[in-house]
Amino acid sequence: MNKLVPPLFAGRHDWLVLAGLLAISLVAWVGHYYDQPVSFRGACKIRIFTDPAQKLVFSGPQAQPIQVNGKIGPATVEWGDGGKIRIVSSACPCKVCVNMGWTDNSSLVCVPNGIIVDPTAAASSEIDAVTR
Numbered sequence: 001m002n003k004l005v006p007p008l009f010a011g012r013h014d015w016l017v018l019a020g021l022l023a024i025s026l027v028a029w030v031g032h033y034y035d036q037p038v039s040f041r042g043a044c045k046i047r048i049f050t051d052p053a054q055k056l057v058f059s060g061p062q063a064q065p066i067q068v069n070g071k072i073g074p075a076t077v078e079w080g081d082g083g084k085i086r087i088v089s090s091a092c093p094c095k096v097c098v099n100m101g102w103t104d105n106s107s108l109v110c111v112p113n114g115i116i117v118d119p120t121a122a123a124s125s126e127i128d129a130v131t132r
Contacts, residue, residue, distance in 0.1 A: 046085055048077065051114025060085075070113030077108075077117055085119055 048056040051071040058066060061079035065088060068075050073091025080086065084102040090110050097110035108117040 045120055046077070047118045047120060049116040049118070068115060070110065070115045072113050075110060075113055075115050083119075085117060087115075087117065090115070 045057055045059045048054070048058070048066070048068055050056075050068060052069070054069075056066075056068065061083060065076045065078040068077060070091065075090040075092075075097075076088040078086055078088045080102055082104065084104045085108070086102045087097045087100070087108050087110060090097050090113050092110050092112040094112070097108055097113075097115070100108055103119070105119060107119070109115070
């Protein structure tokens with residue numbers, strides 16, 4: 001009883017289709033990797049929103065850390081090399097915002113203290129989009 005066992009997974013043409021899909025996925029992944037947003041280098045600004053209705057805008061990098069008063073106490077925002085920012089200290093109990101570390105393109109949030117630090121790129125002269 002030596003019967004021919006059909007292939008369990010794929011035939012010759014199925015392997016070609018899988019190899020083509022793998023190549024397309026690899027090209028898409030490499031394109032996505034090199035199309036990441038440029039980090040905020042040099043001239044950038046941060047917007048800081050606090051719970052007692054304040055909106056502060058700083059162009060940076062600043063030489064001294066920025067002291068911001070939040071809902072439960074002060075917080076300190078610091079600029080680093082390459083336009084990176086972080087919350088150095090805060091009056092919040094768990095210090096999650098301090099442990100977030102350096103960032104250059106995502107917001108830092110201190111929920112108990114009611115502080116949002118939002119980095120934005122410097123205005124460019126290029127048109128991003130036009131809607132009619």
